[in-house]
Amino acid sequence: MPGVKQTGLNLYHWFDRRLGLAKPITEAAEHPIPKSSSSWWYVFGSAAAVILVLQVMTGILLALVYTPTARDAWNSLNFLDHGVTLGWFLRALHGWGSDFMVAIVLIHMCQVFMFGAYKFPRELTWIVGVFLLLMTLGMAFTGQVLRFDQDAYWGLGIGASIMGRVPWIGSELVHLVLGGPIIGATTVSRFFALHVFVIPGILISLVGVHVWMVLRLGITEWPMPGRLVRRSTYVREYEAEVHKDGVPFVPYAAWKDALFAAAVLLAIMACALFFGPMGPTGPPDPTIIQTVPKPDVPFLWIYALFALMPPKLETPILLIAPIVVICVMLALPLYAGEGEKHWSRRPVAVLMVTVIALSLSVLTRLASKAPWSPVMNAWSADAIQPAFLQGRTPLERQGAIVFQQMQCRNCHSLDGVGGKRGPELDRVATRMTESQMIRQVLQGGGNMPAYGSALSPQQVTALVSFLETMRGSERPAQVGSGKSMPTGPAGMSGGVERLSEPHFSSEVSENPSVRRSVMDHQSTVVLIWLAAAISLLVLIQVGVLGALFLMLLRVRLTVRQIEGKLRASGVDLYDLAGKSYRLLGTLETAAKKGAEIVESLEQGLTEIQSRLARVDQSIRNQIAQIKRGSEALKHALADPVIRFRAIAAAISAALEAFRRRPQNGPREHNC
Amino acid sequence: MNDPSEYSRRKFLFKISLLVNGAVGAILAVPVLGYVLGPILKRNLSYNYWVPVGNLEQFPAGETRLGQYRNPDGTPADGQTRTLPCWVRHIANNQFQVFAVNCAHMDCPVHWFPASKLFMCPCHGGVYYENGAVAAGPPPRGLYEYKYKVVGDQLMIWAGELPTLSTEASIAKPGRSPCQG
Numbered sequence: 024m025p026g027v028k029q030t031g032l033n034l035y036h037w038f039d040r041r042l043g044l045a046k047p048i049t050e051a052a053e054h055p056i057p058k059s060s061s062s063w064w065y066v067f068g069s070a071a072a073v074i075l076v077l078q079v080m081t082g083i084l085l086a087l088v089y090t091p092t093a094r095d096a097w098n099s100l101n102f103l104d105h106g107v108t109l110g111w112f113l114r115a116l117h118g119w120g121s122d123f124m125v126a127i128v129l130i131h132m133c134q135v136f137m138f139g140a141y142k143f144p145r146e147l148t149w150i151v152g153v154f155l156l157l158m159t160l161g162m163a164f165t166g167q168v169l170r171f172d173q174d175a176y177w178g179l180g181i182g183a184s185i186m187g188r189v190p191w192i193g194s195e196l197v198h199l200v201l202g203g204p205i206i207g208a209t210t211v212s213r214f215f216a217l218h219v220f221v222i223p224g225i226l227i228s229l230v231g232v233h234v235w236m237v238l239r240l241g242i243t244e245w246p247m248p249g250r251l252v253r254r255s256t257y258v259r260e261y262e263a264e265v266h267k268d269g270v271p272f273v274p275y276a277a278w279k280d281a282l283f284a285a286a287v288l289l290a291i292m293a294c295a296l297f298f299g300p301m302g303p304t305g306p307p308d309p310t311i312i313q314t315v316p317k318p319d320v321p322f323l324w325i326y327a328l329f330a331l332m333p334p335k336l337e338t339p340i341l342l343i344a345p346i347v348v349i350c351v352m353l354a355l356p357l358y359a360g361e362g363e364k365h366w367s368r369r370p371v372a373v374l375m376v377t378v379i380a381l382s383l384s385v386l387t388r389l390a391s392k393a394p395w396s397p398v399m400n401a402w403s404a405d406a407i408q409p410a411f412l413q414g415r416t417p418l419e420r421q422g423a424i425v426f427q428q429m430q431c432r433n434c435h436s437l438d439g440v441g442g443k444r445g446p447e448l449d450r451v452a453t454r455m456t457e458s459q460m461i462r463q464v465l466q467g468g469g470n471m472p473a474y475g476s477a478l479s480p481q482q483v484t485a486l487v488s489f490l491e492t493m494r495g496s497e498r499p500a501q502v503g504s505g506k507s508m509p510t511g512p513a514g515m516s517g518g519v520e521r522l523s524e525p526h527f528s529s530e531v532s533e534n535p536s537v538r539r540s541v542m543d544h545q546s547t548v549v550l551i552w553l554a555a556a557i558s559l560l561v562l563i564q565v566g567v568l569g570a571l572f573l574m575l576l577r578v579r580l581t582v583r584q585i586e587g588k589l590r591a592s593g594v595d596l597y598d599l600a601g602k603s604y605r606l607l608g609t610l611e612t613a614a615k616k617g618a619e620i621v622e623s624l625e626q627g628l629t630e631i632q633s634r635l636a637r638v639d640q641s642i643r644n645q646i647a648q649i650k651r652g653s654e655a656l657k658h659a660l661a662d663p664v665i666r667f668r669a670i671a672a673a674i675s676a677a678l679e680a681f682r683r684r685p686q687n688g689p690r691e692h693n694c
Numbered sequence: 695m696n697d698p699s700e701y702s703r704r705k706f707l708f709k710i711s712l713l714v715n716g717a718v719g720a721i722l723a724v725p726v727l728g729y730v731l732g733p734i735l736k737r738n739l740s741y742n743y744w745v746p747v748g749n750l751e752q753f754p755a756g757e758t759r760l761g762q763y764r765n766p767d768g769t770p771a772d773g774q775t776r777t778l779p780c781w782v783r784h785i786a787n788n789q790f791q792v793f794a795v796n797c798a799h800m801d802c803p804v805h806w807f808p809a810s811k812l813f814m815c816p817c818h819g820g821v822y823y824e825n826g827a828v829a830a831g832p833p834p835r836g837l838y839e840y841k842y843k844v845v846g847d848q849l850m851i852w853a854g855e856l857p858t859l860s861t862e863a864s865i866a867k868p869g870r871s872p873c874q875g
Contacts (some may be wrong), residue, residue: 047752068697085791087843091770091777092773093771093773093774094771094772094773094774095773096769097774099849105827136858141815142846176775177801177802177803180796180800180801180802180856181800181802181817183801183856183858184796184799184801184858184859185800186858186860187858187860187861188858188859188860193756193858193859193860193861194734194858194860194861196734196860197858197860198733198734199731199733201733201856202733203733204767204854204856204861205741205765205768205775205778205854205855205856206775206856207765207768207769207772207775207776208768208769208772208773208775209733214769234695289730302823303776306774307773307774307775308774308775308777308805309774309775309777309779309795310760310762310774310777310778310779312743312760312779312795312803312804312805313805314803314816315816315817316803316816316817317804326817329799329817329818329832330817330818330819330832331801333830334832334833334834337832337834338834345792395818395819395820396816396817396819397814397816397817397821399805399814399816402807428809429809429810430807430809430814432808432812433814444819467829467830470830470831471830472810472812472821472823472829473823473829474810476811476823476824477809477810477811479813540779623698632804663860674836
């Protein structure tokens with residue numbers, strides 16, 4: 024094993040000597056980030072990058088089988104689903120991965136916006152991010168086209184129709200998008216090139232630039248209220264924070280990114296497994312017109328907008344709004360590159376995100392229901408309920424059949440069954456008189472076609488009689504109290520009279536002012552709700568801002584009052600403030616100096632203490648030395664003293680003996 | 695090595711090399727752009743041809759039926775998309791109106807309902823009368839209409855381009871009053 028390990032190391036060193044990537048990769052992985060940034064809120068960008076890798080991988084695998092021609096694309100998709108092992112799962116992964124990628128990129132963008140992370144010095148990171156969003160949406164749309172089924176075919180028609188609205192160069196743009204005058208082989212191969220080469224190339228390059236800037240400029244710190252971004256100080260402050268409180272990206276934050284990316288991948292796999300691949304719907308045969316085309320989820324809100332916008336504003340909005348929105352997004356960091364980052368100090372930003380998210384959600388939800396579209400098969404698919412026929416006269420029963428056969432049901436519902444484009448007709452007889460109903464059927468108006476040429480007088484009578492029975496026991500509408508109807512031409516106001524002359528004039532229903540002025544009922548309701556919701560939000564926000572403004576105004580007024588009173592009493596507030604400020608400055612300087620003195624005193628005391636300690640120690644050492652010397656001296660002197668004492672004692676004994684000697688001899692001599 | 699004259703000569707040569715590369719790039723861009731912009735460099739008129747929609751007997755008088763024609767500019771690689779539909783209204787006595795199936799709002803396919811004599815669009819609720827005039831909904835104009843002619847027992851239309859508001863490929867806006875039809 025050690026041999027294998029050594030071989031591995033040798034290989035690693037062999038490559039690294041030539042590539043030299045180990046060091047920069049390690050440095051990138053361990054680049055310091057603010058400790059506050061190792062949060063779960065910072066995981067969306069890396070998750071989007073991981074999904075991009077998944078999309079590239081599954082895309083390459085699908086390209087092994089997919090045939091990018093108008094003739095064979097649909098068949099190859101079916102072959103992938105049914106003839107290739109796990110082909111359906113790969114398709115499902117790619118399709119769900121696309122939806123997840125759009126969602127995660129949008130969430131990432133919201134998070135960056137709410138955290139003010141686009142501000143200095145990360146403006147270009149945001150701008151590149153805007154292009155990444157556009158490229159992601161471009162991938163979603165071109166991918167939908169490559170799933171070349173009925174929806175894709177008619178979706179291309181919608182795209183061409185939008186291009187066709189561009190003034191002056193509309194036809195050129197249509198031909199450029201379709202690769203020719205009509206949807207065909209060149210269209211599919213063109214979108215294949217866009218989806219597989221052009222957009223991914225741009226996307227991957229921009230991701231590289233985006234990540235490079237994230238590494239170079241550092242991950243933004245967790246925003247704090249009151250901590251303003253200033254171009255002059257931000258970089259220094261950020262570096263100081265990272266230096267003081269930073270942690271390496273790997274492993275402190277990376278584990279959260281990795282875990283979230285794994286969770287997202289699992290979610291994509293789960294969706295792919297449980298819901299399967301998206302489409303293909305019917306074959307892309309334009310002669311099969313019994314189809315109800317709808318775009319994929321990321322574009323449903325646009326589909327709803329087309330139905331709800333006032334027709335006259337459609338083209339200007341379609342052509343101008345996207346450019347304005349993109350320009351605003353690009354200009355945002357350049358306009359608001361400094362200042363507050365925290366969301367609690369940016370109410371307009373919070374309001375914008377809320378309104379946009381709410382609007383997109385509501386529009387997407389509406390588009391999934393599409394109440395503005397007639398239910399094309401309601402007249403043949405939804406049976407006449409027996410209850411509508413029981414107890415009715417033959418004429419009324421015939422009216423029920425007319426209601427069914429004339430496709431009234433495609434737009435109007437009875438007992439909740441049928442289209443939602445027009446108002447439900449259960450209680451129409453309580454709102455309109457018989458003659459008003461007849462006129463409405465014959466002449467149309469209010470966004471309803473005129474049926475004058477399609478219905479015989481007898482059919483109209485039967486239809487109205489049937490609708491009269493639907494009100495049950497409720498009171499019928501009174502003349503003059505019903506819904507106001509569009510005014511018909513002179514001499515055509517009486518419905519009964521019109522019955523005797525069963526041709527109709529389209530002038531009323533075709534009159535643009537009548538047709539355009541009355542929005543579809545459902546659309547109007549939806550628009551009103553949407554407008555009400557947005558207005559409510561705006562009102563709340565305006566209220567909050569207004570209250571804040573009033574509070575500030577109040578504070579300002581109070582300050583002015585105090586200022587006036589002080590001035591009246593001879594006190595100049597500004598002078599006082601200036602003096603106070605200077606005093607504060609002096610006090611601050613004094614305090615700083617005091618602190619310095621205290622610090623130096625402390626240092627001196629410490630020095631003295633240490634010196635005293637050293638002196639004390641040396642004295643102790645000297646005392647110990649003296650003690651040792653005296654001991655040694657004592658010891659050294661002890662022996663001579665004893666001897667001296669012994670000699671002294673001997674001398675003393677000798678003297679005593681001499682004194683006690685016998686008294687002869689010498690005494691005589693002395694005398 | 696630091697001779698200023700040598701330095702300036704090299705600098706000059708470098709600039710020349712940039713200029714040459716720029717010129718080569720510009721020359722190269724001509725065919726590339728010509729290729730990419732090919733679809734729009736062709737004149738519009740050349741896209742349309744007289745194409746047969748079917749025998750006259752396929753379109754009984756007083757009725758509106760779905761006709762089909764082959765894309766005159768198509769190739770075998772178009773597959774099913776090469777055959778295109780249109781709504782043929784035989785008014786009477788070989789007087790026709792031939793409509794594109796594409797709604798004038800967003801090009802979705804409109805359905806014909808003979809009983810109510812209406813074209814309805816499934817996308818955003820556009821409705822047209824039998825003569826192609828707008829009956830309800832958001833379309834900014836009536837159904838796109840092809841020029842037609844009768845050659846023998848064949849009905850021919852002038853077609854070949856996807857109709858949009860810019861590429862109408864039509865004779866005109868449809869008649870103002872269905873009564874005239």
